Amino acid sequence: VEDAEAAMRVTLENAGTTALAVASLYGGARVALALQERHPAVGGLCLVAPDVDPLSLVRLSCPLLVIVGAEDTRVPRAALAAAVAEAGGDLEVIDDAGATFHRNLPQVGRAAAAWLQRLSGG
Template identity: 55%
Template structure:
């Protein structure tokens, strides 16, 4: 039994080809649902990454359905670890599950670190992506963000110098999106996780139009 105020995610199975990836999902009535892409296998990432868990918690406690998962070859997910197009395929399979579970036409996608590249590929291929949130993005250039629109949110730590801050700000502004710089934080945002969750929760509210 789930008591008032408790947060309980349920196991989810995500078919991709002949294999199955593992995930955890949370129900909710608010829209859009949120799909969380963990850091890539090359980065050693998984659905239990602290930022992934924080985003799922923040979204779910605001009433949004959520799904976070492990790419193939990570933890209990079957198959071999992939990269590039393989990760886009896997995230597309996860997107299909979150849309089906929520009975929603579109979902928001939050991508951590190197999965920013995966999220861009997912958006190109799937009309079901309502908006992108890139947290401490890697493997992308700021100019690739220019056409993403006002549904774009980029969250970076003040001390994260991976991408040129000035170039990133210009690109996000040109897209009409939002750049949030977390004061005093590095790439992993460890001391500011509740703030990152609050930022993403506000972004989801904007996407919902409420």
Template identity: 65%
Template structure:
């Protein structure tokens, strides 16, 4: 039995064609639900990454349903590791399941590192992405951020120099989004990770109108 105040994700299976991906989800009463996209398989890691854990904990603690998953071929997910279109298909399947489970008409999407490529492709394809959060994005051109058409939040560590801060900031301003810079933190947020969670929870509350 889950006691009041406890955080307990439940294991789930996400169907993708004839295969299934492993995932975990947490119930909540607020909208929008949050989908967390893991790093690309060629980066290593998956849904158990500490950043993913922080994002779902913060969102669930604020009352929002969450789902995180492993791409096919990662962890216990079936299939072979894919690229580009295959990764987008994985994210599509996970978002579809999250929205069906919650009855939501839109979902917020968060990603980190190279998973930002997948999240941006998902947002460009689906109007049902009602908000996009990129944490320590990597391997993207800063100008693509200016084309995001939903509420956008980018979270970067102060010491993360992988993307030029000035160009990222200018693109976010053009998109009407927000940039949150975490003091004394690098791309892995070994310091001040809870600040990332607080920023994302506050962003979700703004999306919900709370």
């Protein structure tokens, strides 16, 4: 988490902004969640195939996008959907994809880009 905090500080300084969105992949979701909990500058979380307990998402107070593959069975989908909904977030399910999105990276990118556009007011 310390390395991510340092990277976040550098990004905020160089961008001249007071807020940023954090994206993570798989187990990196734990780091993203810790950053959001510790730093109000984290104004949004995009978690791709998060390897976390869905209940850890319920308490989030920032915009949230969770992207999962339709064939990813690591986290129970119903529990994940309920947690994302309770947090007021969005769940994007990518068809014909597992946890690694080998053939579906363009869809992941488009979903994240559209969410960032909405987050920035565009």
